[in-house]
Amino acid sequence: MKLMLGLCSALLLLFLTGSCSAQKPHRCRTPPLLSGSLSVSAREGQDWAFAKYRYDAFGQRIRLWEIGQFQSRSFHADMLFLFQEGVVYTINYKNQTCQKNPLHTAFHPSEIPHNASLLSQVILGGSSAPGEGLLVNTWTGDVPETGGKYLATVTEFGCLPVSTLYYTAESGWIVTTYFNAVKGVEDPEQFFPPHFCTDVETEDETLNFFSAFL
């Protein structure tokens, strides 16, 4: 009888644990300090960019170093977005020049929006041995402002971005893949404009965050 009770308790515990860990994923927010890399491609790979980024949700700051190709022309850029101050710096270390533009985009922390719907939870790769797979959640939703839609995939553990697919009739599919993320920012001075930006006049033209990829 004791054995039966013991077995039942063990099974009950198993099912309770199972039901807890089998809970559906929750919408989540990316860690507030993050360093890593990303690649973006559009128009079936004809336009593309590869970027290293530093992300600071506390200070609402993003630094991007990118190379890429847009409309058959290659480009590279070093940009610093300071959302609280409403400015973006385009930095050229080689020539020691700097351009300062107004930034009229509000800072949006990297997160799964509250109205996103869970599409799937899968393991990229496999689960037969450690290190062979990555548990990820894919969320989908609409962007009413643009008539667009998105699929966003983040890690179950840590809520790190893995990929986003964004579609509008105008742009087609824009595919972004995120990799080599590290929590934290090694050098916070990368959010300081360099000394040759200090006395630069602000240009008239307003930029938004997506200017970095266009």
Place this chain on the structure above:
Amino acid sequence: MKLMLGLCSALLLLFLTGSCSAQKPHRCRTPPLLSGSLSVSAREGQDWAFAKYRYDAFGQRIRLWEIGQFQSRSFHADMLFLFQEGVVYTINYKNQTCQKNPLHTAFHPSEIPHNASLLSQVILGGSSAPGEGLLVNTWTGDVPETGGKYLATVTEFGCLPVSTLYYTAESGWIVTTYFNAVKGVEDPEQFFPPHFCTDVETEDETLNFFSAFL
């Protein structure tokens, strides 16, 4: 002096270990028995398929259950490829019907070809905590037969497929993502044709493996 020697040995050991683990990835072959899922998309997502697969490189057999959309028409299929026997069965359990076609594709094990070039090694997601990232290698190469090119991404540990991008001028980009892989095949009878396939005559039309996705 002893301390200095000890420190030097420790550093030497660190560098030696570092140089070993920093060795470049090797071309590899997928485990011979594998079960999992995949999604394929082409023409900017207008054509797509989602499939569960069972893969047996020993017996040169593949079973596929798939649903999808091709040229705006939805389809579903249950196919069994027996490469050693040179036949493919298209199975319909609901109607208990079966079609048997000659299969003239040679079996190619899932592997990184010997002439592929390493493009990159990255961690999908991140490396700051366990379970938040997946170390993967991306290989690229040409397919002279079709004038196409490919990018194949596999896990560093286990050589499990993660994604392939295949391009020809005719097809555009075909993107395949692999997930939920488990080493082994739970039910080997899934490689047996069902009983209602036994006395079916072989059709004249020859199929190849890619017929499953066209």
